[in-house]
Structure formats: structure tokens, C-alpha cells
Amino acid sequence: MKTHTKTSKFIHWTFSLLYAYGIFKQVEELDQLNNPSILMVEIVFAGIFLGIVFIRYFYMKDVDTLLGAKVEIPKGHLFIAKTIHRLVYLTLILLPTTGLIIAALFAYSLPGINFAVAIHEFSAFLSYALIGIHIVASIYSRLKGEGVWDAMVPIWKEKEKIDSEILSNLETIENKVYKKTEEIFKIK
Numbered sequence: 072m073k074t075h076t077k078t079s080k081f082i083h084w085t086f087s088l089l090y091a092y093g094i095f096k097q098v099e100e101l102d103q104l105n106n107p108s109i110l111m112v113e114i115v116f117a118g119i120f121l122g123i124v125f126i127r128y129f130y131m132k133d134v135d136t137l138l139g140a141k142v143e144i145p146k147g148h149l150f151i152a153k154t155i156h157r158l159v160y161l162t163l164i165l166l167p168t169t170g171l172i173i174a175a176l177f178a179y180s181l182p183g184i185n186f187a188v189a190i191h192e193f194s195a196f197l198s199y200a201l202i203g204i205h206i207v208a209s210i211y212s213r214l215k216g217e218g219v220w221d222a223m224v225p226i227w228k229e230k231e232k233i234d235s236e237i238l239s240n241l242e243t244i245e246n247k248v249y250k251k252t253e254e255i256f257k258i259k
């Protein structure tokens with residue numbers, strides 16, 4: 072059975088903690104940036120965060136998506152999973168970048184800061200939505216016992232597929248979505 076490397080797992084889980092820390096320790100309001108030590112800590116954190124996102128992206132970019140799957144994965148499914156992963160990376164780049172832009176506009180008293188804060192807040196919202204979808208999809212795959220969960224998550228190891236009517240109804244809808252995706256994006 073294929074599994075993600077120890078390094079991939081280490082990066083995935085330590086980075087998840089870094090992301091959670093970034094979200095929880097967020098700046099509450101613009102005025103806080105008048106405190107030079109808060110401003111400095113934010114800039115250093117955003118720089119480190121951005122650096123790690125790039126290292127991770129280049130480390131992971133050639134690794135197969137849904138690597139642990141024991142079942143055949145429809146092309147439409149792979150396409151959706153890859154797209155969500157790429158969009159997650161996009162939000163992880165947008166968050167620190169727009170944060171650094173806010174810092175620069177603030178430090179040099181330049182105009183446009185409200186707009187930069189709006190994009191920053193939108194990036195945060197987008198990251199919650201995408202990572203929410205990512206986690207729900209992972210749990211769904213875990214219930215189906217496809218092998219994808221075990222390849223990345225060290226706990227709650229998979230058993231055989233759960234026999235449930237709800238799951239099989241969901242699978243019917245799921246397969247229709249993949250077929251439609253393959254048609255729309257002309258995936259062969």
C-alpha cells in the first residue's frame with residue numbers, strides 16, 4: 072500500500088499547527104499595528120509562513136494526489152482534489168502576502184489599506200471554506216475506507232468500507248459529479 076513519506080506527513084501536520092496558530096493569534100484591529108513589537112512579530116511570522124508554504128509546495132508538487140487510494144479513482148475526482156489542493160496553496164500565499172502589504176502601507180502611511188485589509192479578510196474566509204471542504208472530504212474518504220486517509224493521517228486507522236445506505240446514495244451522486252466534471256473539462 073502506498074503512503075506519503077515521513078517528511079510529507081511531518082510538513083502536513085506541523086504546518087496545520089502553524090496555520091491554526093496564525094488564525095488564532097490574528098490581529099484584531101488595525102490600531103494594534105501602532106505597537107512596533109506587534110508589527111514586527113507579524114512581519115516575521117508572515118515571512119516564515121510564506122517561506123514554508125513555498126518549500127512545501129515545491130516538495131509536494133510532483134507527489135501523486137490521493138496517493139494511498141486502494142480503489143481506482145475517476146479522473147474527475149483527481150481533478151477536483153488537485154484543484155482544491157492548489158486553491159488551498161493559493162490562500163496560504165494570499166494570507167501572508169496581503170498581511171505584508173498591510174504592514175508596508177501602514178508603516179509608510181500609504182493609501183489603500185482598507186482595500187488590502189478587505190482582501191486579507193477574504194483570503195482568510197476562503198482558506199476556512201477550502202480547508203473545511205478538505206477535512207470533510209478526507210473524513211468521507213475515511214468512511215469509505217479508500218486508503219487515502221491512512222496515507223496521511225496517523226490516527227483512527229481505516230477498517231473495511233462501512234456498509235450504509237447513506238454512503239451508497241452519496242457515492243451515486245459523487246460518481247455523477249465526476250462524470251459531469253470530466254465532460255465539462257474534457258478530461259480523458
Ligand code: HEM
Pocket residue numbers: 083086087090127131135136137138139152156159160202205206209210219220221222223224
Ligand atoms: C483534521 C485536519 C486535516 C485532515 C484530516 C487532513 C487530511 C489530509 C489527507 C488525508 C491528505 C492526503 C491527500 C492525498 O493523498 O492527496 C491531505 C493532504 C493535504 N492537506 Fe490536509 N488534512 C487536514 C488539515 C489540513 C490543513 C489545516 C491544511 C492547510 C493548512 C491542509 C492542506 C493539505 C494539502 C495542501 C494537501 C495536499 C498534499 C500537500 O501538498 O501537502 N490539510 N490532508
Ligand code: HEM
Pocket residue numbers: 093094097098099100101104110113114116117120121166167169170171173174188191192193195196
Ligand atoms: C501568515 C500570516 C497571517 C495570517 C494567517 C493572518 C490571519 C488573519 C486572519 C484570520 C484575520 C481575520 C480575518 C477576518 O476577520 O475574517 C486577520 C486580520 C487582520 N490581519 Fe492578518 N494574518 C497574517 C499576517 C498579517 C500581517 C503581516 C499583518 C500586518 C502587519 C496583518 C494584519 C491584519 C489586520 C490589520 C487584520 C484586520 C483587523 C480588522 O478587521 O481590523 N496580518 N489576519
